[in-house]
Amino acid sequence: MLDKTATRFSLVRPEDTDFEPGGLRDFFLYRDLGIAHATNGQVIAHLVKANKAPEKGTGWHRHEADFQIVIMTKGWARFMYEDQETLVKAGDVIHQRPGIRHYLFDYSPDMEYLEIVSPADFKTVDVAPVCDIPAPTPWN
Numbered sequence: 001m002l003d004k005t006a007t008r009f010s011l012v013r014p015e016d017t018d019f020e021p022g023g024l025r026d027f028f029l030y031r032d033l034g035i036a037h038a039t040n041g042q043v044i045a046h047l048v049k050a051n052k053a054p055e056k057g058t059g060w061h062r063h064e065a066d067f068q069i070v071i072m073t074k075g076w077a078r079f080m081y082e083d084q085e086t087l088v089k090a091g092d093v094i095h096q097r098p099g100i101r102h103y104l105f106d107y108s109p110d111m112e113y114l115e116i117v118s119p120a121d122f123k124t125v126d127v128a129p130v131c132d133i134p135a136p137t138p139w140n
């Protein structure tokens, strides 16, 4: 029987996994860092980067998760967290408390962030709009 509490050593090098489409958002690419496999689904860690210019953004949503942090490593993104417009720049770290309603509506062409969430199969739930959203910044 598989012990779901067991974890295993993991080393994932940059050449081991590519940024790929098919994640939660079609305007982003995702690079898996092997943590979901190493922790039997207790935690996921992936790099997320911009792939297409912002248009409609993520829409208002919340996540059903125990833990979620976003570490912006390149560029910037603008979020609404509830009714608060929030610029997140490279070097900034966000703890997204479970259930917080948010909307990622703008990001730079070079945006890249590390996201760590538990559990790996966390859920995303669309919610009713909280407030109006500013227009995204065109890519030129």
Ligand SMILES: [Fe+2]
Pocket (backbone or CB within 6 Å): 061, 062, 063, 102
């Ligand atoms: Fe989100």
